[in-house]
Amino acid sequence: MSNGGDDRSEHELRVSKIRNGTVIDHINGGQALNVLAILGIDGSQGEEISVGMNVPSDRLARKDIVKVEGRELSQDEVDVLSLIAPDATINIVREYDVIEKHRVERPDVVVGVLSCPNDGCISTGEEPVDSRFEVVDDGVRCSYCGTIVREGIASLIET
Amino acid sequence: MRHDHVITSKHLSRADVETVLDRAAEIAADPSAVADRHAGALLGLLFFEPSTRTKMSFETAMKRLGGDVVDMGSVESSSVTKGETLADTVRVIEGYTDALVLRHPKEGAATMASEFVDVPLLNAGDGAGQHPTQTLLDLYTIRENAGLDDITIGIMGDLKYGRTVHSLAYALSNFDTRQHFISPESLQLPREVVYDLHQQQGGRTGIREHESLEAVLGDLDVLYVTRIQRERFPDESEYREVAGEYQIDAETLEAASDELTVMHPLPRVDEIAPEVDDTEYAAYFEQAHNGVPVRMALLDLLLSEDGGGSDE
Numbered sequence: 001m002s003n004g005g006d007d008r009s010e011h012e013l014r015v016s017k018i019r020n021g022t023v024i025d026h027i028n029g030g031q032a033l034n035v036l037a038i039l040g041i042d043g044s045q046g047e048e049i050s051v052g053m054n055v056p057s058d059r060l061a062r063k064d065i066v067k068v069e070g071r072e073l074s075q076d077e078v079d080v081l082s083l084i085a086p087d088a089t090i091n092i093v094r095e096y097d098v099i100e101k102h103r104v105e106r107p108d109v110v111v112g113v114l115s116c117p118n119d120g121c122i123s124t125g126e127e128p129v130d131s132r133f134e135v136v137d138d139g140v141r142c143s144y145c146g147t148i149v150r151e152g153i154a155s156l157i158e159t
Numbered sequence: 160m161r162h163d164h165v166i167t168s169k170h171l172s173r174a175d176v177e178t179v180l181d182r183a184a185e186i187a188a189d190p191s192a193v194a195d196r197h198a199g200a201l202l203g204l205l206f207f208e209p210s211t212r213t214k215m216s217f218e219t220a221m222k223r224l225g226g227d228v229v230d231m232g233s234v235e236s237s238s239v240t241k242g243e244t245l246a247d248t249v250r251v252i253e254g255y256t257d258a259l260v261l262r263h264p265k266e267g268a269a270t271m272a273s274e275f276v277d278v279p280l281l282n283a284g285d286g287a288g289q290h291p292t293q294t295l296l297d298l299y300t301i302r303e304n305a306g307l308d309d310i311t312i313g314i315m316g317d318l319k320y321g322r323t324v325h326s327l328a329y330a331l332s333n334f335d336t337r338q339h340f341i342s343p344e345s346l347q348l349p350r351e352v353v354y355d356l357h358q359q360q361g362g363r364t365g366i367r368e369h370e371s372l373e374a375v376l377g378d379l380d381v382l383y384v385t386r387i388q389r390e391r392f393p394d395e396s397e398y399r400e401v402a403g404e405y406q407i408d409a410e411t412l413e414a415a416s417d418e419l420t421v422m423h424p425l426p427r428v429d430e431i432a433p434e435v436d437d438t439e440y441a442a443y444f445e446q447a448h449n450g451v452p453v454r455m456a457l458l459d460l461l462l463s464e465d466g467g468g469s470d471e
Binding site: 143145 | 242244245246263264265266267268270271274285286287288350351354355
C-alpha cells in the first residue's frame, strides 16, 4: 500500500515527528479541528498535539494532519472519524517508528458523538441518554427520532 | 407475537399484525369471554399531551379485560413540572404497574423510555413520530371493510406531521397495497419516511405522491383523511385556501367508487362534511370504536405469559 512517501517527508518539515503516539494523516483539508473535537481532545489534559492544516498532499491535494503524543488511539475510537475524514490513515508510533498503520472503517453506530439536529427529538433534551446514530448508506440516522443527516455532519459534533 | 414493547409500526411484521387483528376479531365477537382475563392487572397511563380517544379507549380496553388503570393525570399536576426526566418518571411508574402507555410530545420518547423499563411499554404517540396502536386499529378497520391485500389506498391531508400517517404507511407496506399520498407540497411525507418505504417495500407495493385528490379518487378502495392544522401555516388566509382543497363532501364523493371506505383518525374539524356521516362510505366512527377490541387484543397479548390467544 502506498502511503505517499514524498508527501510524508514534506509534512514532516512542517509538523515535528512524535516519539510515541498516534498520527492521523490524510484528513480532508480543514477537518483537523473537527477530528480533535470528535476524539474529545482539546489539549486541556496537557497532551502534546501538533496540527497541520491544508498542507499539500499527492492524494488529496490539500490535507490536514494531526499528531497526538503519548496516546495510542484504538480502532473503535478512530472509526467514527470516517464520517468526516473517510480517507484518514492512522499510524501508531513507538520510538519514532510506525509500528501499525490502518484505515478508518465506517462503524455501524456512533454513540455520544453527534447531536441530533431535530429540536423535537427526545435525545436533545435533559434525558440521561447519549445521542445515538446508525450509519446508513449515505449519512447517519438518529436512533431515537429517525432523522437522517447526509450533509453537514461535522456541524453536529457534540462539544 | 411476543414483543416486550410496541414502539413503532416499522417493527411490526405482517404476522404480528395478523396476530393482533385476529385476536381483536375474536374479542369483538365475544367480549364476555375475556371479561376477567386480566383481573388485578394495572395499566399505567402516562399522557404528556392531551388525548381523548386514545386514552379513553386504552382505559376501556383494560377495564373490559378485568384490569384497571392508574393515570398520571395532566402534566401540570405531575412531578414533570419539577423538572423530572421522562427516564425517571417511567422507572418510577413501572414499579406500580404491569404495563405502560406513553404519549409524549418529543419524537423518540417511547424508544428512549423503553430502554429504561422492563414492563411492556406501548407508544401512544411521540411528537410527529409514530402511533402504532392507532395503526393497528386502522388496519383492523381496513381489513373489515376492504381487506388488506390488493387494495388501493389514498392517504390525504397533513402527511408531514401526521404520526398516524407515518405509522400506517409503514405497516401497509407489509401488504399488497398501492399507496397514494395526497397533500399540499408543504405537507408532503418526510423524506425519511419515503426513504424507508422504498427500502422496506421490496417491490411489493407502490407509493405515489399527488397534490390533488381528483386524479386518484376513482381508483381508491380506501380514503384515509387527516386534519390539516392551522398552525402549520403562516396566516389564516393561506390556511383556508390550502385546507379547502383537501376537504371532502357528498359532491366530492360522486367521483368515488361505490365501495369506497372513508376513514379518519379523528378529531376532525371540517375535512369531512357532516353530510358524509350518513353515507355508506363513512367508517370513521366504527374506526374509533375498533380502538377498544384492538387495544384489548394488544394488551392481552402483551400481558399474557403464553403470548395470549384463546384459552381452549
